[in-house]
Amino acid sequence: MKEQRSKGLIVGTLLAIVLAILLIVPLRPALAAQGAKPVELSFSLHVPPKAAPYHAAFLPWAKEVEKATNGRVKIKFYLSQTLVKARDSYDGVKNGIADISWVAFSWTPGRFPLTGVMDLPFLSPSTFTGAHALTDLYKKYPEMRREVRDVHLLHLWVTLPYEIHTVDRPVRKMEDVRGLKLATQPAARAAVEALGAVPVTMPSPKIYQTVEKGVADGAALAWGAYKAYKLVEVTRYHANPHLGGVSYCTIVNKNRWNSLPKDVQATITRVTERMLPDTLCQAVTNEAKKGREITKKQGQEIVDFPPSALARWKAAGRPAWDKWAEAMEAKGLPGKRVLEDAIRLVEKHAR
Numbered sequence: 001m002k003e004q005r006s007k008g009l010i011v012g013t014l015l016a017i018v019l020a021i022l023l024i025v026p027l028r029p030a031l032a033a034q035g036a037k038p039v040e041l042s043f044s045l046h047v048p049p050k051a052a053p054y055h056a057a058f059l060p061w062a063k064e065v066e067k068a069t070n071g072r073v074k075i076k077f078y079l080s081q082t083l084v085k086a087r088d089s090y091d092g093v094k095n096g097i098a099d100i101s102w103v104a105f106s107w108t109p110g111r112f113p114l115t116g117v118m119d120l121p122f123l124s125p126s127t128f129t130g131a132h133a134l135t136d137l138y139k140k141y142p143e144m145r146r147e148v149r150d151v152h153l154l155h156l157w158v159t160l161p162y163e164i165h166t167v168d169r170p171v172r173k174m175e176d177v178r179g180l181k182l183a184t185q186p187a188a189r190a191a192v193e194a195l196g197a198v199p200v201t202m203p204s205p206k207i208y209q210t211v212e213k214g215v216a217d218g219a220a221l222a223w224g225a226y227k228a229y230k231l232v233e234v235t236r237y238h239a240n241p242h243l244g245g246v247s248y249c250t251i252v253n254k255n256r257w258n259s260l261p262k263d264v265q266a267t268i269t270r271v272t273e274r275m276l277p278d279t280l281c282q283a284v285t286n287e288a289k290k291g292r293e294i295t296k297k298q299g300q301e302i303v304d305f306p307p308s309a310l311a312r313w314k315a316a317g318r319p320a321w322d323k324w325a326e327a328m329e330a331k332g333l334p335g336k337r338v339l340e341d342a343i344r345l346v347e348k349h350a351r
Helices: 002-024 027-035 052-068 086-094 115-119 127-140 142-146 186-194 204-212 254-259 262-275 278-297 307-330 335-350
Strands: 039-044 073-078 100-104 151-158 162-166 181-184 198-201 218-222 237-240 247-253 301-304
Touching (some): 039 086, 052 073, 052 262, 052 278, 086 100, 086 151, 086 247, 115 127, 115 186, 115 247, 115 335, 127 151, 127 335, 181 186, 181 204, 186 198, 186 218, 204 218, 247 254, 278 301, 307 335
Parallel strands (some): 039 073, 039 100, 181 218, 237 301
Antiparallel strands (some): 151 247, 162 218, 162 237
């Protein structure tokens, strides 16, 4: 009888120990995660706090990354070029000044030749179409992937089409653009020149001051950035010929990325693929609508062109496509094939 009781006590004790182990073991990773100091990643952005890409796209993305990693990763933003100047963003990440940044490829002309295909005049009709076409091209062509091999690429994006905003000279037909000095990003140079205007190129944060001081007659800028950079204060006439988009990427310092645990890398990648570029596309689309509404309320002129007129504008930019393809081929790059695929993918994603 005593032996049976003793055996029962032993079995009961063993069961209690096993149950305790089963309960404790799953908690250990969570407890370790709670106790560990989170990794803080610096994110350099050239846009101001009120800009839609920050508050409606990158900030929600960062919060989702923190949530999905159970607080193991936190992202700290440095806005309005406070950490790295816009033009230096790519090298700022490459050299470890910032962990992450959002970069226009055209800020360093000639450095990303093939990736610049979506910057061609009138090629990208919308931010959604351009972003997905560029992403598909990047997946297909190793030559494009090699252009950003010294950083880790999170995602690609293309802006809304650039439009024309002027101070004193309205643009109501294509011929009205000739001779205008337009402040714009380097990527829009070909479109502006194709129309007989003079591009004054710079990153977007400098455009307001350039127009305000009279250095330029106006600007070529997407409506999605128009409100954030307060161009409504210094321009009165607006024309929408859809000049084409500007290609961007969000990148991470390669050493910093490789230092992250594999499961954290996988989580950040998963969150990014779920949210970007579409959240960013929607953010600027919504912002563009607000910008147009504010402009109308102020009694400023907005000109939208019918399809027949837009066809003339697009035809003016088409020679730049062939010139770009030939220049790529001269460098030993598959410019003609990339351009053909870009046109096909734009048609595919525009449907």
